[in-house]
Amino acid sequence: MNFHPPAPPRHSKPLGPLRFVLTMARNPLAIWGERAFSEPVIKTEWLGVPTVIISDPAAIRHVMVENAKNYGMQPLRQRVLRPILRDGLLTAEGELWRRARKSLAPIFSPRNTSPLATVMLERSLQFADRLEAHAGEVVDIAEQMTLLTFDILQETLFSGDIAGDPQEFASAVGSLLKTMGRVDPMDVLDAPAYLPRFTRVMGQRSLGYFRKLIAATIERRQALMTRSPEAAPRDLLTLLLEAEGLSRAEVEDNIITFIGAGHETTARALGWALYLLSQAPEARARLEAEFDAHDFADAEPYEWTEKLPMTRAVFEESMRLYPPAPSLNRQALGDDRVGSVMIPRGATVLVMPWILHRHAKLWDRPDEFVPGRFLPGARESIERYQYLPFGAGPRVCIGQYFAMQEGVVALASLCRKLRFEYAGDAPPQPVQKITVQPEGGLRMRVVRR
Secondary structure, three states, rough: OOOOOOOOOOEEEOOHHHHHHHHHHHHHHOOOOOOHHHEEEEEEEEEOOOEEOOOOOOHHHHHHHHEEEEEEEEEEHHHHHHHHHHOOOOOOOOOHHHHHHHHHHHHHHHHOOOOOOOOHHHHHHHHHHHHHOOOOOOEEEHHHHHHHHHHHHHHHHHHOOOOOOOOHHHHHHHHHHHHHOOOOOOHOOOOOOOOOOOOHHHHHHHHHHHHHHHHHHHHHHHHOOOOOHHHHHHHHHHHHHHOOOHEEEEEEEHHHHHHHHHHHHHHHHHHHHHHHHHHHHHHHHHHHHHHHHHOOHHHOOHHHHHOOOOHHHHHHHHHHOOOOOEEEEEEOOOOEEOOOOOOOOOOOOEEEEEHHOOOOOOOOOOOOHHHHOOOOOOHOOOOOOOOOOOOHHHHHOOHHHHHHHHHHHHHHHHOOOOEEEOOOOOOEEEEEEEOOOEEEEEEEEEEEO
């Protein structure tokens, strides 16, 4: 029998205003009712603003691609993310975004990211060895995956040349996302920006430390590039500093964006994948059989996404059930229409991977863990706009190739020699902050295969 992963219960009727605000502030994933997971387009209203939730692939293509110029960033999303990311690629708009996207796109091309797979492999294998030393012990695998992806990030982004202690840095990332990356009730009520968001006050200290650390790291690299250009490593930081059209402040903002949108999202996907495997022995056995039959010396690690189809399928199914970016929020700049539904100017338009990926009209057994749906032969039947772990259209995730490569390499490195058994007292509950996180972590026992 296939495993039904935990998710917030769905409401049979709309939440009242007070309950909606409180639920939204605690966990936005918990506001949705059964209707959202069965209808292609829903039109509702909040505080007098029309809101359209779209789960129809053709309508998504229209909004996100064909008429993308008509849709800007939704204000609530910006109020949550801009204090952290400022003018990073996720929050920049207009000409600033177009210029930054043009400058950054070549950095994340396969030509530049494929060689980084070797670094990802080295760090993942070293991390697996460290975890193996704790065989028989229970660890928080969500925290461990944060440490692993930070280890990979600091090597691929900074070549390890970072101004600060890695453990302290990782702790600051966790604190920052916990306090700054959540919806405040004042945001939900559309309160003026000058009113304080008390849920994020504690994060200001982490954010200040974080930006100071990034600034010091940039200064150190710039000094090296000036003093001895040939000695500067050809990592993502050097490529960023060499890119034309980016100011120093934009480089800093985008580094923080890469950490929040790259390091954190991959960490969450890996943690959920290990949890899902712990509850699905048949899938885990098939994954291990793939490892045992594969000659890892026969392929470069950047080829593993193609050479290890079951590993990739597990990672993709993990992102279906627990999409790292669970909502894509837009605001209509002008009147539009999707099917028979009118979208007036100023309307909020939501494309929700959390809903889309579990929609009853789009998926067979949508609430079950079925990695086989992403294997060759089945993967081709999935419509382009029904599975959006990296978004879609002009603002599709610039680092998706990097993330898929990192996820497959890390998952294979860990599961070739280790198993992870869930040791929590109750199933982990997903909660939406910037990413979909397991509330309270993922307590798992490390076991040698």
